[in-house]
Amino acid sequence: MIVVERLVKNFEVTEKKSGLVGVIHSFVFPKKKIVKALKGISFTISQGELVGFIGPNGAGKTTTLKILSGILFPTSGFVQVTEYTPWNRKPDFLKKISLVMGQKNQLWWDLPASETFELNRAIYEIPKKVYKESLEELVTLLDVRKLLTIPVRRLSLGQRMRLELIASLLHQPEIVFMDEPTIGLDLVAQQVIRDFVVDYNRRHKATILLTSHNMDDLVNLTKRVIVINEGGIIFDGNLQELVKSFAKEKIIRVYISKKIDYKNLQKVGEVKEIKIPQITLSVPREGAALAASELLQNFPVEDLTIEEEPIETIIRKVFKGVR
Amino acid sequence: MTTRRILYYLKIWWLMSKNSFLMFLVQKEAFAIFLFGKILRFGFFISFLYFLLSGSKTLAGYNTEQTIFFFLTFNLVDTISQFLYREVYRFRPLIVSGNFDLVLTKPVNALFRSLAGGADVIDLLMIPPLIAAICFLGIKISPNFLLIVSFVALVLNGLLIATAFHIAVLSLGIITLEVDHTVMIYRDLLNLGRFPIDIYREPLRGILTYLVPIAIMITLPAKALIGLASLKGILVAFLIGSISFFVSVRLWNFALKKYTSASS
Amino acid sequence: MKRYFTIFKISLQQEFVYRLNFIMWRVRNVIQIFLIFFLWDSIFSAPNRVLFGYDRAKILTYVLGILVIKAIVFSSRTVDVSGEISSGALTNYLLKPVNYFYYWLTRDLSSKLLNLGFAVIEFGILFIILKPSFFLQTDFLVLLAFFISLAIAIFLFFLILFITSFIPFWAPELAWGAQFIVIVIISEFLSGALFLLDILPKAFHEALYLTPFPYLLFFPLEIYLGKIAGLRIVRGIIISLLWSLVLWILMKSIWFRGLKVYRAEGR
Numbered sequence: 001m002i003v004v005e006r007l008v009k010n011f012e013v014t015e016k017k018s019g020l021v022g023v024i025h026s027f028v029f030p031k032k033k034i035v036k037a038l039k040g041i042s043f044t045i046s047q048g049e050l051v052g053f054i055g056p057n058g059a060g061k062t063t064t065l066k067i068l069s070g071i072l073f074p075t076s077g078f079v080q081v082t083e084y085t086p087w088n089r090k091p092d093f094l095k096k097i098s099l100v101m102g103q104k105n106q107l108w109w110d111l112p113a114s115e116t117f118e119l120n121r122a123i124y125e126i127p128k129k130v131y132k133e134s135l136e137e138l139v140t141l142l143d144v145r146k147l148l149t150i151p152v153r154r155l156s157l158g159q160r161m162r163l164e165l166i167a168s169l170l171h172q173p174e175i176v177f178m179d180e181p182t183i184g185l186d187l188v189a190q191q192v193i194r195d196f197v198v199d200y201n202r203r204h205k206a207t208i209l210l211t212s213h214n215m216d217d218l219v220n221l222t223k224r225v226i227v228i229n230e231g232g233i234i235f236d237g238n239l240q241e242l243v244k245s246f247a248k249e250k251i252i253r254v255y256i257s258k259k260i261d262y263k264n265l266q267k268v269g270e271v272k273e274i275k276i277p278q279i280t281l282s283v284p285r286e287g288a289a290l291a292a293s294e295l296l297q298n299f300p301v302e303d304l305t306i307e308e309e310p311i312e313t314i315i316r317k318v319f320k321g322v323r
Numbered sequence: 324m325t326t327r328r329i330l331y332y333l334k335i336w337w338l339m340s341k342n343s344f345l346m347f348l349v350q351k352e353a354f355a356i357f358l359f360g361k362i363l364r365f366g367f368f369i370s371f372l373y374f375l376l377s378g379s380k381t382l383a384g385y386n387t388e389q390t391i392f393f394f395l396t397f398n399l400v401d402t403i404s405q406f407l408y409r410e411v412y413r414f415r416p417l418i419v420s421g422n423f424d425l426v427l428t429k430p431v432n433a434l435f436r437s438l439a440g441g442a443d444v445i446d447l448l449m450i451p452p453l454i455a456a457i458c459f460l461g462i463k464i465s466p467n468f469l470l471i472v473s474f475v476a477l478v479l480n481g482l483l484i485a486t487a488f489h490i491a492v493l494s495l496g497i498i499t500l501e502v503d504h505t506v507m508i509y510r511d512l513l514n515l516g517r518f519p520i521d522i523y524r525e526p527l528r529g530i531l532t533y534l535v536p537i538a539i540m541i542t543l544p545a546k547a548l549i550g551l552a553s554l555k556g557i558l559v560a561f562l563i564g565s566i567s568f569f570v571s572v573r574l575w576n577f578a579l580k581k582y583t584s585a586s587s
Numbered sequence: 588m589k590r591y592f593t594i595f596k597i598s599l600q601q602e603f604v605y606r607l608n609f610i611m612w613r614v615r616n617v618i619q620i621f622l623i624f625f626l627w628d629s630i631f632s633a634p635n636r637v638l639f640g641y642d643r644a645k646i647l648t649y650v651l652g653i654l655v656i657k658a659i660v661f662s663s664r665t666v667d668v669s670g671e672i673s674s675g676a677l678t679n680y681l682l683k684p685v686n687y688f689y690y691w692l693t694r695d696l697s698s699k700l701l702n703l704g705f706a707v708i709e710f711g712i713l714f715i716i717l718k719p720s721f722f723l724q725t726d727f728l729v730l731l732a733f734f735i736s737l738a739i740a741i742f743l744f745f746l747i748l749f750i751t752s753f754i755p756f757w758a759p760e761l762a763w764g765a766q767f768i769v770i771v772i773i774s775e776f777l778s779g780a781l782f783l784l785d786i787l788p789k790a791f792h793e794a795l796y797l798t799p800f801p802y803l804l805f806f807p808l809e810i811y812l813g814k815i816a817g818l819r820i821v822r823g824i825i826i827s828l829l830w831s832l833v834l835w836i837l838m839k840s841i842w843f844r845g846l847k848v849y850r851a852e853g854r
Contacts, residue, residue: 071427073583087583091430099428106425110346119338123431125331151349356764363772371782378786379630379638504611511618518622522629527621 002045002068002175002207007077009038009063009231037063039231040077047174048205050198052222052239054212059228061211065177068209069099082174095124098173102180105160106167107152113163114148117170124171131170138166142196158189165196175207176200182217194221215247215308246317247309250288252281254295255303268294277302282309335431340442343409347444358445365449368394368517383521388464389549393519395457396545399478401513402446402453404485410441411489415502427583434575437493438486461548473557474548480564481540487564490571494578509535516541536563590685591693598664598697613705616654617713623781624650624717639785645812646783647719651710652808653780658706660740660803661774664694668752669762677849688749688842695745724811732820736807739827744803746834747773753838756845779805799834802827 013033038060045051053061066072067079070086070093079086084093107116121131139145142162152160161181169176178197182190198221201208212218218225218239225242227235235242252269255277265271268291269283283291288306295301308314347354372394376387385393414437417423426433461474488509496502516537520528532538539560546552602609627650630636631643641649668691671677680687714721724730751769755762775781777800784792784805795801806823809815815823 066424069428071424071583073580089427094428094430097428099425101421101425104420104422104425106422108342108346110349111342115342115345119335119342122331122334122338123429350760352758353760353764356761356768360764360768360771363768364775367772367776371776371786374786374788375630375782382626383629501607504607507615508611508618511615515618515622518626522625523621524625524628527625 001047001080001082002043002209003078003080004044004064004068005042005078006040007038007042007064007067007079008036008040008075009060009067009072010075011035011037036231038067038074038077041228041231041233043226043233043236045207045209047207048201049224050201050208050210050222052210052212052218052225053228054215054218054225055228057213059213060231061213061228062179064228065099065179065209065211069097069177070094071099095171096174098168098171098176100165100168100176100178100181102161102178102183102185103157105152105164107160107163109153110151112149113144113152113167116152116167120167120170126171130172134170134172135166138169141199142166142192158185158192161185161189161193162196165193169200172204173206176209178208178210180212181210182212182214190216197221215310215314242314247314248285249282249309250285251307251309252283252288252292252295253305253307254279254281254299254301256300257302258300260299265299332432332435335435336439336442339436339440343441344444354445358448361445361449365398383519385519385521385549388460389545390519392457392460392464392548393542393545394517395453395460396478397513397516397541399450399453399457400481400485400516400541400544402449403482404489406443406446406450408438408486408489409443409446410437410439411492411502412506413441414493414496415500418496418500418502423582433579434490434493434572438489465548465550467550470548470550473552474544477539477544477547477552477557477560480561481544483564484536484540484567487567487571490568490575494571494574497578497582513537513540519545533563536567539563591689594685594690594693595697598694599701602698602701609701613702613709616657616706617709620650620654620709620713623653624713624719628717628719639783640814641783641785641812644720644722645814647717648722649783649808649812651713651719651721652811653804654713655703655706655710656737656740656804656807657774657780658702659699659737660744661780662695662699662702663745663748664698665691665745665748665752666766666770668749669755669766672752672755672845672849673759673762681846688838691749692745695741699741722812724813726813729810729813729816732824733807733811736802736810736820736824736827739824739831740803740807742831743799743827743834746831746838747799750834750838750841753841753845756848773800773803777801778803779808796823796826799827799830802830 011034013035014031041060041064053064055061063072067074068081068086070089073087082093082096084090084096086093107113108119117135120126126134139148142165144159144162144166147155147159147163152163155163165181181197182193185193194217197208197210200206210217210222223239224237225235225239226233227242251272256279257277262271262274265279265281269281271279272282273280281291292304292306295304369391372391373387376382376390380386382390417426417437423433423437426436429436461471465471492502492505492509495505512531512535515523515531520531520538520542523531528538543552543556543560547557624647627646630638631641631646634643636643671680677687680690724733747769748766751766752762754765777795777798779801784795784801787795802823806827810820810823
């Protein structure tokens, strides 16, 4: 159970000036600015839920996660995770949670991951039997058996991410915080992580809180989605509803090999941007596949991608209440 | 601190040190060179010290054996603290990369992890021969049991102060993101303890006794063995040792609080 | 030639960006000088003591001289070379119409100039605080020999550093360790930067004079202090010149071999 009520987090930032004079100036007269990262957000998450936090960069997602995992102190507000106040960082609390951050590692770089796993077993005081079962399950699910004895530095980002996940889940935490777990990964690796998260949530009934600024992370993953923008929650509810209401369109990007008549393109979808050889169109969600095949058939298309609308566009729509 | 907790931390330290040592195996040649370099430096210094004293007969009133003993005591304190606290040298990347956050979410004390998480095997290798040399020379200088006990106690006190220093360095590292320079300055000041601090004039001597207590960490234990330390001096030393330790831990807690309200 | 002047300027500017680094470096130098100063001050505390051929004035001049000469001879940016070779950044320079060797020599000179400036100021401050008896050399010929030996010292150290920087061509993991040994051992001991080389027994002393190391710092200072004269100065300069030649040839040949390996690996 996670309860957050009117959580406020302000950061004090000193403005720095450049040049020798500027450095002295900001040393003698420090100019402080207050950055309001979280402006009083509230939400509740039940045991076993899989929730996605999305929002543009700087919206406050990572800050929220850091407060929930005890790394940050809030400015004001009430937070309770299981029965604990996170920032007291009691060992019993820390044993119940786990934090995974994309591109940040806890694995010892020059050694095989198995050494870090052993260390974590001691740190979390995991009983031998539980450890063995846990390890076996995770290694099988993520298909990394062959990677266990290879020094971590020799592995690819995707392989490392899988091992980082294992290191974070060995102690079978009740609550898992994941901050941008798929960032920097190729599409295949991203999907592996996503599939794993859904599976883990189903098996262990662990509460999972996932942040991302990538819509694809959440489309097939979470049922419930909390949209954060500029420190405030602007949507908290069913993902399908969000998508249906706000992400009504998909973006198709084509790369043309010859000159074409743009008017014909308008028949397929709304032309958003033309930067030869790239043309960006938006089409209704349901008709995306059809539109794509039309483009491939009738136009000199060298390459074509179908993408979700950028989260910022969707957020803007949510914020404006545009449906 | 219950026994269970102490055993827990010992186990964690053992595992982390084991990992550290495994990494040395990965880079055998590089570390062999380092070991060789350190031994070379040690050897050179002792030889030069010996030749110097052959000519000048005394240094600040101490004879050759005693002067070398001061140097050995310095090495003991320096090497042991580098052995234990090598991880402090890796603290800056830990903070700058953000991986420190992950350290905070573990049920292991973050200070413990950042301070002692990476024992240095090269320094470990140098400790036994050092201890042997100290025993050999020390017994030669004064085989008095009481003096030996006071020597050991004061060395331990010196290590306590070294611990306090490293904790302070970590704390400053959190606040200012600057670790390497602080550490190097500390090392340079510590190096001043290669010789008995009697050679320094005021105000440097005062600084080295009370502010950055090199005198207490290194010169005093050696003096105690030679029989030159007063009881008052020894008690003051322990006092300073304890105070510095408590102050440094306070500083760490303060820094951590700052970090957890300012990280972004 | 203009190219190198620009390099000189930019290198100087870069030192200003890393202000804190630089200030800390100077602070550390001063602390280290305190150690050496008080060591010898203590040994020579009896006012008329003469030891190893030095009196109080000469020894204290020697110590402050270390501060200045270290800044001139040992300040160097060339330590970055091994990093560039390991990381492959060397490639950028190979593509440019700049001679790698002169590039680094120029950067070194700018670093030395900066360090010298600060060393002179520190020298002045320490002089006022510590009030050492100071020995001023006035013989013009001697001073000339002194500056010549300094120039050779700069060149020698540069060559030694450059050569050790080539290790990454063959063994990147060993680079830092090897540099540690060479730089620390030389600059602390064999060049006379901590202990006078005179304290060594005659045999060691003579042997050491056949290596290039004493010529980095000890030899120039000996000339300045008037401790050696005439033929011995000439002999010393000739040996150091010979070493320069040998190291220069060695450097060039290792460089070419290293480049072959470098290109073959395609870093």
